[in-house]
Amino acid sequence: ESFLKMQAETFKRAVRVNASGPRTNTEQQLLEIARSSAGAVCSKSATLEERSGNDQPRYTEIQLGDRTSSINSEGLPNKGFAAYTEASLLRRLRESAEPAGKPYILSISGLSLQENLRMLDLLLESGSVEHLSAVEVNVACPNVPGKPLVGYDFPQFEAVLKEISAHPVFTANPTLALGFKLPPYLDAPLFDAVAGMLNPLAKSKGGVLGYVVCCNTLGSALAVDVETETTVLHPKGGFGGLGGPVVRYLAMGNVSHFRSRLDESIHVVGCGGVCTGEDAFAHILCGATAVQVATQHRVEGPTCFYRIAEELKDLMRRKGYKRLEDFRGKLKVLL
Ligand code: RRO
Numbered sequence: 001e002s003f004l005k006m007q008a009e010t011f012k013r014a015v016r017v018n019a020s021g022p023r024t025n026t027e028q029q030l031l032e033i034a035r036s037s038a039g040a041v042c043s044k045s046a047t048l049e050e051r052s053g054n055d056q057p058r059y060t061e062i063q064l065g066d067r068t069s070s071i072n073s074e075g076l077p078n079k080g081f082a083a084y085t086e087a088s089l090l091r092r093l094r095e096s097a098e099p100a101g102k103p104y105i106l107s108i109s110g111l112s113l114q115e116n117l118r119m120l121d122l123l124l125e126s127g128s129v130e131h132l133s134a135v136e137v138n139v140a141c142p143n144v145p146g147k148p149l150v151g152y153d154f155p156q157f158e159a160v161l162k163e164i165s166a167h168p169v170f171t172a173n174p175t176l177a178l179g180f181k182l183p184p185y186l187d188a189p190l191f192d193a194v195a196g197m198l199n200p201l202a203k204s205k206g207g208v209l210g211y212v213v214c215c216n217t218l219g220s221a222l223a224v225d226v227e228t229e230t231t232v233l234h235p236k237g238g239f240g241g242l243g244g245p246v247v248r249y250l251a252m253g254n255v256s257h258f259r260s261r262l263d264e265s266i267h268v269v270g271c272g273g274v275c276t277g278e279d280a281f282a283h284i285l286c287g288a289t290a291v292q293v294a295t296q297h298r299v300e301g302p303t304c305f306y307r308i309a310e311e312l313k314d315l316m317r318r319k320g321y322k323r324l325e326d327f328r329g330k331l332k333v334l335l
Pocket of ligand 1: 021072073074077109138140141144216217241
């Protein structure tokens with residue numbers, strides 16, 4: 001069952017999902033997420049071939065009070081497409097998440113449209129596809145040298161959206177959801193333009209687009225070491241993607257902008273700075289169907305999902321809310 005079809009009652013489980021990226025590279029890490037309270041398991045973005053990623057150091061943390069943000073320039077290290085779709089991994093994931101299992105989301109981030117389409121071809125041919133809930137196409141990795149962000153290059157982005165959403169793997173498997181992991185956008189005309197490209201792909205228009213994630217890290221962040229007068233990270237001149245609580249406000253702005261512009265059948269998943277149940281609540285208030293947790297998952301480990309869910313439940317109880325629909329998207333503008 002697709003995690004987006006699980007809405008109603010059971011969607012509550014899927015409400016906090018790990019984000020692709022931190023602690024999602026190895027089978028062991030994915031099984032730990034399956035055993036945790038996470039509502040679903042999402043893989044590291046896969047390429048066709050295994051990659052070791054950029055040179056070290058490629059990750060740093062930024063502490064503001066008791067909150068940890070991050071800058072990374074990992075460079076898409078992953079075990080390769082086959083590792084994230086092999087039957088034995090999918091079986092172990094199901095066994096680890098007993099009794100009912102939980103949705104498994106395959107993130108892909110091919111270095112070209114052709115590479116993404118090739119992975120979808122392989123998926124169509126494989127028996128694994130029936131155990132996948134969603135394919136999340138990452139169009140927002142800021143860290144591969146020489147590869148500008150697809151989500152910021154609108155002519156290329158439009159071609160990618162059209163070709164991927166027309167792939168037969170989605171029509172042949174109606175329960176397989178298609179999602180796109182978007183970069184953060186910063187200006188109203190850009191939200192209009194992206195929504196204008198996404199809306200024709202909505203289910204209500206006969207398309208297959210199930211959801212978008214707002215958003216990936218904010219690129220071109222630069223951590224500086226004042227003592228050594230050097231960059232903190234090595235790859236790409238020291239630049240990397242900024243994530244965690246410092247981008248939460250930007251992520252919530254993206255959730256709200258897209259929620260008000262996208263067809264109702266396209267879910268918006270919030271991703272950015274979710275550390276507590278209050279943060280998850282705020283994202284949902286902005287219109288998020290579910291939230292993903294990245295930096296906090298890396299810092300705290302998979303027990304964060306239980307804590308965040310308990311904090312969210314406590315907050316809802318205090319406010320007298322029984323269901324997420326009682327407050328989802330109901331943010332009021334201050335008069
Ligand atoms: O691996 C990475 O460097 C990376 C990826 Br693919 C991404 O989508 N976002 C990010 O912050 N880092």
